[in-house]
Amino acid sequence: MEIPYEVTPRRDTGLYNAKLGIWLFLASEVMLFGGLFSAYVFMRLGIQDGVDNPWPWGVSVHKNFVWLGAINTIVLIASSVGVVFAWVALKERNWRRYQIYMYFVVACAVVFMCIKTVEYNSKLNHHHGIKLVDNSVMEGTILNKTDRISFKGEKLTFSLNGALPAVLRDLEGDAFPKFKVTEGPEGTVGVEIQSLSQFKGWFADSRRAASERLTEERKRFRGELAGGAANPKPVSVVSSVTLTAAEPFGLSGSPRKIVAHTETALNYKDGVKVEGKLVNDDVLFEVHEVDLQLVLPTKQRDSVVWSVINDEHAKQQFFTSQSKKYQELLEYYKKHGGVIPEEQLRGRFLNVQYVHVAAEGHEGEHGKEDKHADVHTSQSNPTAGGGEGEGKHGPSKHIAVARDKIKFMGNHGPRYGTYYAIYFTMTALHGLHVIGGALVLLFFVVFGKKLYLKNPEHLANRVEVGGLFWHFVDLVWIFLFPIMYLL
């Protein structure tokens, strides 16, 4: 099919067709991203400092990510410049230079996505938060899957009507425990199970049998069976089974699948009950910062977080840092008149501070660090003030957090808070655009030679149109970077 006006402009629009098309498409893209930016504004304005799930204000939160974001900005700008130069090269009929520029652009896109991956991985796998019962929040890292509940199971009780018990995926070690069916519908009691495949086979058979029994009971109830009169007794079919293990087996229970647990039992969401003995349900945590936005100032010194961290030095560090920032605010408002607005008093600047809990044997180092900081107090500044935290100190202590003190814990994924929800939505959608744009540009350079030889101006127009999309992607990032990483 021949598409008209690939090179020559149409008389009524004054444009070649593809250009009009891409601008219409970009207009719709503006509305797509506009809606999301609007959602961002909506959510951010709706946040009340110190009342709602906090919005991570300012660079202090993202100091590890600011540089990644800044590098990505530079990478995208470089790629945008690359696209326009590739277009100019085509206009000059220089195929070789066109190729170099285009491959450079695609390489930039790859670098961008790699940096994005590092960032996502860090947010999803290395940064966690724990909200304690009094709404104080510790941010840091949950160590080595200790969010899981360690348990020694002896007995499993579950229903034959449901799906395969989720607990099987939480079993520790390679060896499947030896089970014996001790309670259940007739025919199943006494069966011994030695392996997972055997378990699956037995489960499928027993489930079929249980369902057939139920059908039969129903028929009997309705009097449909030959020779039987209607039986007024309600249907009752045993479909629950209990498996007893020959010796206790290790379980590492995923907290997402467990609704409740006690010293002697785990209750799974799918209705499976495990009896046995709780080994350990403490969460091992490395604290990087403490967030007391949701704790009233009068109660901050007695917050649960300090009894959990149990380190006088860390507590001192928090309040020294807080009062330093408070003085800065006080001075500012004295100079400019007025009192400190309560958004400031409740907000992140005063109530979120870096703390470092030194591992045993490293306290000495710590003290030195502090004297050092005191000397430079006069030079310290508000934003960089938050920066003197992790990194400079020795190893951190791993704190055991009792599970009954925890209200919520999670990684910095979309569920963690409004900010992370919109962060992932917008950056991921932008990332998809980067991938899409890069694929289109890659196509123009890998398969473009034939068209170049036939009609170079047509290829130049294609690159211009692809470039327009690419610049739009860059443009979105120009706004995303400051609002997501810096401000």
Next chain:
Amino acid sequence: MADAHELTKTKKSFAAVGIALLVFTVVTVTIGLAPIFDFGPPGPDGMDFVLGLAVATVKASLVALIFMHLNHEKGLIYKILLFTVLFATGLMVLTLFADIDPIREQFDTLQTTRGWLTEKP
């Protein structure tokens, strides 16, 4: 085919814009990080936000005008963009209405008197 002189001029303007964009990126990062750019009260606040967005707008305009050739384009494209801008602004402004809430303002004042101003850290 455009003449060589014009292409050289175009190349120069593209390079200049590229450098300007890099400089503005540095400015954006400095607004977030360095105290000399911290206008308004210490710490992050609305002032930093306005400044950051202003720089971003300048950068975006450079990209749109030079890289996307919007400084000399056919009238039809401006017409399309006019509608886009109208709808996008409308969308943003509608959102702002959500912030009007007299009840919450009373609540804010209550919080102040109940919490911070009575006792300071």
